[in-house]
Amino acid sequence: MLIAFALLGCTSGEPTDVAEVPPPPPVAPAPRHVTLFGVLPDTMHDIETPPSRALIDLGRMLYFDARLSKDQQYSCNSCHELAEYGAAREPTSGGAPEGQRPRNAPSTFNATLQFRQYWDGRSDDLVTQAQEAFLNPREMAMASQSDVVSAVSAIPGYADAFAAAFPAEPTVTFGSISRALVAFQQGLVTSGSKLDRYLMGEGAAMTPEEVAGFDRFVSTGCVSCHSGVLLGGGMFQRLGAVHAWDTPDEGRAWSTGDEAERRLFKVPSLRNVAETGPWLHDGSATTLPDVVRRMAHHQLGRDLSDDDVSSIVLFLSTLTGTLPTDYIAEPPLP
Ligand code: HEC
Ligand code: HEC
Structure with a gap:
C-alpha cells in the first residue's frame, strides 16, 4: 500500500505541475494486427499479361451457361451464385454419388488466391478445378471432356466468341474452355x-x-x-x-x-x-x-x-x- 502510494506520488507530481502539462494531441490509433x-x-488477374476483354467475356458466358451440364440443368452460377457472394444457400449442393459425401458449395469469389481448391484441396488450382467441375458428378456431371467440347460447339454463337478470345487458335478445346472460365473467375474480387x-x-x-x-x-x-x-x-x-x-x-x-x-x-x-x-x-x-x-x-x-x-x-x-x-x-x- 505504501509503495503504491509512493509510486503514485512520484508520477503524478503536484497538482500545479499537472495543470501546466499540455494535453497530448489526439492520435488516431494505429491499425492493429x-x-x-x-x-x-x-484484381487477381496477372497484371503483366492481363487477359483480353474477349477472353473474360467468354468465360462469363460459360459460367452462366447451364447447357454445359448433364441434362442442361446446372450452370456454375446455379451453385455459386455471384449475386449471392458466389456460394450456395443450400447446405449441400448437387447430387451425392455413391461413396462420396455431399458438401457445401464454397464461394468462387477470391477463390484463386487459395493454395488449393475444394474442401479437401484435391485440385491444385482453378484450371484443374474448372476441368474437374465439368466432370465431377456433384458439379456439372458431364460424362467426358469431349462431351463438354461438343456441348459448346453445338451452340453456333460460341464460334465467334472463341475466335475473339483465342485469335491464334480459335478451335474449341477442353483447355480453352477452362482457360476462359479461369480468366473470368480471376476477376471475382x-x-x-x-x-x-x-x-x-x-x-x-x-x-x-x-x-x-x-x-x-x-x-x-x-x-x-x-x-x-x-x-x-x-x-x-x-x-x-x-x-x-x-x-x-x-x-x-x-x-x-x-x-x-x-x-x-x-x-x-x-x-x-x-x-x-x-x-x-x-x-x-x-x-x-x-x-x-x-x-x-x-x-x-x-x-x-x-x-x-x-x-x-x-x-x-x-x-x-x-x-x-x-x-x-x-x-x-x-
Ligand atoms: C451442382 C452444384 C455445383 C455446380 C453446378 C458447380 N459447382 Fe463448384 N462446387 C460445388 C461444391 C459442392 C463444391 C465443393 C466440393 C468439395 O469441396 O468437395 C464446389 C467447389 C468449387 C470450387 C472450389 C472453391 C474452394 O474454395 O475450394 C470452385 C472454384 C468451383 N466449385 C467452381 C465451379 C465452376 C467454375 C463451375 C462451373 C464450371 C462449378 N463450380 C459448378 C458445387 C457446384
Ligand atoms: C486449428 C485450426 C483452426 C482454428 C484454431 C480455427 N479454425 Fe475455423 N476452421 C478451420 C477449418 C479446418 C475449417 C473448415 C471446417 C469444415 O471443413 O467444415 C474452419 C471453418 C471455419 C468457419 C466456416 C467457414 C465457412 O465458410 O464455412 C468459420 C466461420 C471459422 N472457421 C471461424 C473460426 C473462428 C472464429 C475461430 C476462433 C474461435 C476459428 N475458426 C478457429 C480451422 C480452424
Whole structure:
C-alpha cells in the first residue's frame, strides 16, 4: 500500500505541475494486427499479361451457361451464385454419388488466391478445378471432356466468341474452355471491406466494437489457422484439433487415400463469411455464432462466453467486401 502510494506520488507530481502539462494531441490509433493479415487486391488477374476483354467475356458466358451440364440443368452460377457472394444457400449442393459425401458449395469469389481448391484441396488450382467441375458428378456431371467440347460447339454463337478470345487458335478445346472460365473467375474480387480499409490505415473504417472483436479473434487463437489475406485458404488442419468433431466426411483422406489425412480439411477463407451461410463442409451450421462456438471448442479447446462470441461475429461482418456488380451481371448467352 505504501509503495503504491509512493509510486503514485512520484508520477503524478503536484497538482500545479499537472495543470501546466499540455494535453497530448489526439492520435488516431494505429491499425492493429496488420502483419497477420493482408489487403485484398483490386484484381487477381496477372497484371503483366492481363487477359483480353474477349477472353473474360467468354468465360462469363460459360459460367452462366447451364447447357454445359448433364441434362442442361446446372450452370456454375446455379451453385455459386455471384449475386449471392458466389456460394450456395443450400447446405449441400448437387447430387451425392455413391461413396462420396455431399458438401457445401464454397464461394468462387477470391477463390484463386487459395493454395488449393475444394474442401479437401484435391485440385491444385482453378484450371484443374474448372476441368474437374465439368466432370465431377456433384458439379456439372458431364460424362467426358469431349462431351463438354461438343456441348459448346453445338451452340453456333460460341464460334465467334472463341475466335475473339483465342485469335491464334480459335478451335474449341477442353483447355480453352477452362482457360476462359479461369480468366473470368480471376476477376471475382470483393475488395473494399471495412477490414481492408482499416488495414490500409483508415482507423475509423471499423468501430471500436469491431476493433474489439478483431482483438478477440486474434487473442482467442482463431488467427493460428485463419490468417493472411483471405483469413484462411492457405493450409490444411484437422477438424477436431483439440476435441473430436463428429462428421462422417473423411476430408483429405477421402481423395488421397492416406489414413494419416483423415479429417484434414482446408482452412477456409473467411472473406464475406457473413454472407455465405450455411457454413462448414457439410453446411451443418446455420448461424455464425454456432460456427464460432464450435470452432473455439473443437479447434482451440476454449468455451467462449456469449459476449466473446457476439464480439467475434461482429468482427466477421467487417470481412464483407463489395460485389463487382457490372462484372458479374448475367450476360446474354449465344
Ligand atoms: C451442382 C452444384 C455445383 C455446380 C453446378 C458447380 N459447382 Fe463448384 N462446387 C460445388 C461444391 C459442392 C463444391 C465443393 C466440393 C468439395 O469441396 O468437395 C464446389 C467447389 C468449387 C470450387 C472450389 C472453391 C474452394 O474454395 O475450394 C470452385 C472454384 C468451383 N466449385 C467452381 C465451379 C465452376 C467454375 C463451375 C462451373 C464450371 C462449378 N463450380 C459448378 C458445387 C457446384
Ligand atoms: C486449428 C485450426 C483452426 C482454428 C484454431 C480455427 N479454425 Fe475455423 N476452421 C478451420 C477449418 C479446418 C475449417 C473448415 C471446417 C469444415 O471443413 O467444415 C474452419 C471453418 C471455419 C468457419 C466456416 C467457414 C465457412 O465458410 O464455412 C468459420 C466461420 C471459422 N472457421 C471461424 C473460426 C473462428 C472464429 C475461430 C476462433 C474461435 C476459428 N475458426 C478457429 C480451422 C480452424
